[in-house]
Amino acid sequence: MNKLQAMKTGKILISACLIGQKVRYDGRCNRIRRDIIAKWQQSGLLVPICPEVTGGLPTPRNPAELQPGKTASDILSGKGRILDNTGTDVTDQFVIGAKITLDLAIANNCRYGLMKEASPSCGCNYIHSGKFDGQTKIGKGITAALLQQNGIEIFSETGIEKLVKAISDSKINRLKTQTAT
Numbered sequence: 001m002n003k004l005q006a007m008k009t010g011k012i013l014i015s016a017c018l019i020g021q022k023v024r025y026d027g028r029c030n031r032i033r034r035d036i037i038a039k040w041q042q043s044g045l046l047v048p049i050c051p052e053v054t055g056g057l058p059t060p061r062n063p064a065e066l067q068p069g070k071t072a073s074d075i076l077s078g079k080g081r082i083l084d085n086t087g088t089d090v091t092d093q094f095v096i097g098a099k100i101t102l103d104l105a106i107a108n109n110c111r112y113g114l115m116k117e118a119s120p121s122c123g124c125n126y127i128h129s130g131k132f133d134g135q136t137k138i139g140k141g142i143t144a145a146l147l148q149q150n151g152i153e154i155f156s157e158t159g160i161e162k163l164v165k166a167i168s169d170s171k172i173n174r175l176k177t178q179t180a181t
């Protein structure tokens with residue numbers, strides 16, 4: 001059985017900052033005030049983690065970005081680095097955090113992830129340019145990329161409705177399968 005086949009539940013890995021944990025680089029959070037998030041939390045569906053803190057970085061910390069021209073896959077395969085805005089190489093902490101996050105997702109049978117957009121760890125559609133100029137570009141953070149590589153569906157906080165639909169569709173498909181057997 002591979003990792004994807006082992007994931008049978010609809011638990012949701014979530015960037016810890018999205019549920020109010022003050023783990024952002026600047027010591028703040030990105031809390032989402034949505035009823036559905038509170039409902040999922042009360043139902044025990046959410047599995048929160050901050051990959052960067054888990055990888056050993058402090059809060060607050062200097063902002064970090066993927067080197068310009070490097071993708072998350074490059075970083076994960078050792079062909080690029082993640083640097084903070086002082087030039088310090090924080091690749092190792094980011095990669096450790098990504099791997100521990102994947103292990104947590106597997107241990108909790110997470111099928112989905114709800115992750116903070118544009119983060120060098122959690123972004124699933126956009127990341128910052130790598131030049132610390134406030135600009136974003138299409139790309140993935142390294143934790144989001146590693147989770148996707150292992151079959152976990154990742155949604156950003158701007159795509160909660162898509163996540164709700166994915167959960168609903170999967171419940172319908174499960175019911176159809178049960179009815180057919």
Ligand code: SF4
Pocket residue numbers: 015016017018023024025049050051052053116119121122
């Ligand atoms: S690494 Fe992810 S969970 Fe941690 S502060 Fe950044 S976006 Fe939030």
